[in-house]
Amino acid sequence: MEGDDNLAHERNKAEFDVNEMKIVWAGSRQAFEVSNRMSRLVASDPVFDKSNRAVMTRKELFKNTLRKSAHAWKLINELCLSDEESTIFKYFMDQPGFLDLHWRMFVPAIKGQGTEEQKQKWLPLANKMQIIGCYAQTELGHGSNVQGLETTATFNPQTDQFILHSPTQTSSKWWPGGLGKVSTHAVVYARLITNGKDHGVHGFIVQLRNLDDHSPLPGITIGDIGVKFGNGAYNSMDNGFLMFDKFCIPRDQMLMRLSKVTREGKYVPSDVPRQLMYGTMVSVRQTIVSNASVAMARAVCIATRYSAVRRQFGSQNGGVETQVIDYKTQQNRLFPLLASAYAFRFVGEWLKWLYTDVTQRLEASDFATLPEAHACTAGLKSMTTSATSDGIEECRKLCGGHGYLWCSGLPELFAVYVPACTYEGDNVVLQLQVARFLMKTVAQLSSGNAPAGTTAYMGRAKHLLQCRSSIQKAEDWLNPAMVLEAFEARALRMAVSCANNLKKFENQEQGFSELLADLVEAGIAHCQLIVVSKFIAKLERDIKGKGVKNQLKNLCYIYALHLIHKHLGDFLSTNTITPEQASLANNQLRSLYSQLRPNAVALVDAFDYTDHYLGSVLGRYDGNVYPKLFEEALKDPLNDSVVPDGYHEYIRPFIKQDLRSARL
Numbered sequence: 116m117e118g119d120d121n122l123a124h125e126r127n128k129a130e131f132d133v134n135e136m137k138i139v140w141a142g143s144r145q146a147f148e149v150s151n152r153m154s155r156l157v158a159s160d161p162v163f164d165k166s167n168r169a170v171m172t173r174k175e176l177f178k179n180t181l182r183k184s185a186h187a188w189k190l191i192n193e194l195c196l197s198d199e200e201s202t203i204f205k206y207f208m209d210q211p212g213f214l215d216l217h218w219r220m221f222v223p224a225i226k227g228q229g230t231e232e233q234k235q236k237w238l239p240l241a242n243k244m245q246i247i248g249c250y251a252q253t254e255l256g257h258g259s260n261v262q263g264l265e266t267t268a269t270f271n272p273q274t275d276q277f278i279l280h281s282p283t284q285t286s287s288k289w290w291p292g293g294l295g296k297v298s299t300h301a302v303v304y305a306r307l308i309t310n311g312k313d314h315g316v317h318g319f320i321v322q323l324r325n326l327d328d329h330s331p332l333p334g335i336t337i338g339d340i341g342v343k344f345g346n347g348a349y350n351s352m353d354n355g356f357l358m359f360d361k362f363c364i365p366r367d368q369m370l371m372r373l374s375k376v377t378r379e380g381k382y383v384p385s386d387v388p389r390q391l392m393y394g395t396m397v398s399v400r401q402t403i404v405s406n407a408s409v410a411m412a413r414a415v416c417i418a419t420r421y422s423a424v425r426r427q428f429g430s431q432n433g434g435v436e437t438q439v440i441d442y443k444t445q446q447n448r449l450f451p452l453l454a455s456a457y458a459f460r461f462v463g464e465w466l467k468w469l470y471t472d473v474t475q476r477l478e479a480s481d482f483a484t485l486p487e488a489h490a491c492t493a494g495l496k497s498m499t500t501s502a503t504s505d506g507i508e509e510c511r512k513l514c515g516g517h518g519y520l521w522c523s524g525l526p527e528l529f530a531v532y533v534p535a536c537t538y539e540g541d542n543v544v545l546q547l548q549v550a551r552f553l554m555k556t557v558a559q560l561s562s563g564n565a566p567a568g569t570t571a572y573m574g575r576a577k578h579l580l581q582c583r584s585s586i587q588k589a590e591d592w593l594n595p596a597m598v599l600e601a602f603e604a605r606a607l608r609m610a611v612s613c614a615n616n617l618k619k620f621e622n623q624e625q626g627f628s629e630l631l632a633d634l635v636e637a638g639i640a641h642c643q644l645i646v647v648s649k650f651i652a653k654l655e656r657d658i659k660g661k662g663v664k665n666q667l668k669n670l671c672y673i674y675a676l677h678l679i680h681k682h683l684g685d686f687l688s689t690n691t692i693t694p695e696q697a698s699l700a701n702n703q704l705r706s707l708y709s710q711l712r713p714n715a716v717a718l719v720d721a722f723d724y725t726d727h728y729l730g731s732v733l734g735r736y737d738g739n740v741y742p743k744l745f746e747e748a749l750k751d752p753l754n755d756s757v758v759p760d761g762y763h764e765y766i767r768p769f770i771k772q773d774l775r776s777a778r779l
């Protein structure tokens with residue numbers, strides 16, 4: 116059967132209104148229209164062609180990325196795209212480059228940590244990209260441990276300047292994207308020293324390169340850190356190193372919103388609370404969670420379409436073979452990932468709301484909800500990016516051998532995506548921050564302080580520590596209250612168990628170190644509860660379109676029940692559910708897979724991704740996989756000639772002289 120017919124047939128099976136689902140996925144009709152327009156704008160522009168990336172040399176790839184980024188910036192201005200439009204436009208360009216770091220890190224750092232005067236001076240330049248910036252925090256010796264950074268910024272009252280210096284090799288800045296070759300400026304984090312006193316790590320705006328000829332300024336050694344994981348992929352980015360040799364900058368280039376240094380060299384913390392920094396982190400991490408849903412959806416879209424096209428075994432009497440998507444094993448691996456894409460989308464939407472709420476509270480000097488918002492965004496960033504990188508790799512395997520081809524789009528997607536588990540906070544380190552917050556919350560339970568927000572369930576500790584799940588039949592697992600209670604009881608019991616174990620240690624920090632692995636698990640359980648509860652909350656809203664809500668319900672319970680299956684050890688060891696109830700959950704899960712099956716292709720169509728964005732022969736909308744795989748193969752440079760270069764030196768000598776003219 117032709118792939119085209121095959122996918123058209125699949126689309127005809129859908130039991131819901133795909134166009135309405137596209138709007139639910141996008142968040143609103145307006146958001147859908149913007150996303151649809153921007154993705155098509157990028158796809159129709161030949162400059163954004165993505166072919167050949169795998170076979171480009173590093174230099175070609177880098178230059179090609181510069182060209183695309185410059186072209187994108189020109190278009191954004193010419194078409195007067197709004198902030199929302201240009202963010203989405205850049206996303207669909209799908210090439211890590213200097214625009215990302217400039218807008219995602221450099222500009223927000225100045226906005227969040229600069230004084231009004233500093234913002235007035237630097238933001239107009241940055242907004243017009245007359246200067247190009249990056250974010251230079253990590254060093255060769257320290258990343259997660261920011262307090263361990265070694266670069267110094269020593270105030271010199273004689274000259275009214277800071278002297279930036281890299282005292283050791285390990286103090287070299289190492290990793291910042293856009294630093295190696297492109298940026299003219301950076302926000303650099305260094306230990307502030309005044310009058311011989313170390314005040315810890317602070318941010319400084321530093322010019323790195325001459326604006327005339329782009330050469331590094333005297334006192335600055337700078338370069339690219341080398342090739343990274345995967346061909347193409349993140350190698351379009353110039354992650355760089357940077358060393359200072361007593362490099363001087365004016366005093367007013369210290370970012371002084373949170374603390375400042377006076378002309379006399381006095382260090383003055385401002386009355387603006389340091390927690391304000393959390394606001395920026397909540398914003399950045401919220402974006403990362405939304406991006407996790409996009410990347411997961413992209414991989415799942417490829418694997419779902421291909422699983423509907425691919426047929427293996429099962430032909431009887433010469434009939435057609437079975438579509439691999441009909442195998443329960445394939446469904447059991449694929450459908451939870453499809454459900455996760457939707458789940459992460461909705462939790463990302465909620466985080467966006469949370470960020471707006473936090474920002475409004477901060478403006479009114481209300482910092483009460485910040486620690487909770489900070490902990491849950493850190494945890495969700497960690498949980499969703501880990502699940503997404505694992506999910507992309509699973510999708511590659513779901514596509515069998517062809518998934519390993521570059522043109523499947525999955526190897527590059529994985530290579531570009533996987534560092535999300537590390538940047539903006541290593542995922543384990545972030546989950547430990549959640550665990551610390553949970554331990555604090557548990558400790559305060561007896562004091563009568565009612566926990567709020569995502570930890571509100573802990574306020575019902577008495578009930579949740581003792582309750583037994585009342586699930587009696589498989590359909591009970593479609594009851595939102597029963598599902599939520601199971602997730603709440605499991606999360607609370609894991610947190611309380613850690614807290615009780617911690618009490619056994621005289622020294623709390625030593626106890627924390629000893630229990631790190633359990634604490635991470637408790638953090639993950641809490642985050643999974645958040646995602647499940649936000650999905651359930653989404654279902655309570657008014658959702659338009661024939662059959663749309665029903666599909667979302669199926670996805671929601673697939674998400675929740677696959678987690679129960681995957682983390683069964685947690686649910687059983689905390690006595691949250693019985694083995695019989697676990698078995699009922701599994702039965703329900705299988706039934707949900709059958710209900711989802713006819714809708715699978717339409718559910719990934721609802722992401723509204725263009726073939727350009729997917730960048731995958733296996734995930735093509737028309738399903739025309741096999742002829743296109745051939746086309747891609749023939750484009751490979753190795754196929755430029757029939758006899759390969761090197762034949763005469765390395766192959767011919769193997770073949771004996773007297774055999775050469777023979778046809779054996």
Ligand SMILES: Cc1cc2nc3c(=O)[nH]c(=O)nc-3n(C[C@H](O)[C@H](O)[C@H](O)COP(=O)(O)OP(=O)(O)OC[C@H]3O[C@@H](n4cnc5c(N)ncnc54)[C@H](O)[C@@H]3O)c2cc1C
Pocket residue numbers: 216220250251252253256257258259260289290291292349354534537538539540541542543544547631
């Ligand atoms: C693609 C990419 C882009 C980047 N871009 C930038 C950028 O633009 N600017 C910038 O400043 N930096 C950037 N970074 C650096 C990034 O922020 C750091 O790599 C990250 O913060 C992790 O720090 P690390 O590398 O020191 O890891 P480490 O902290 O050394 O982690 C190594 C291992 O130790 C574990 N570990 C560490 N501490 C603990 C602990 N307390 N308890 C338990 N386990 C622990 C971690 O879980 C991990 O498994 C980038 C990194 C990558 C990969």
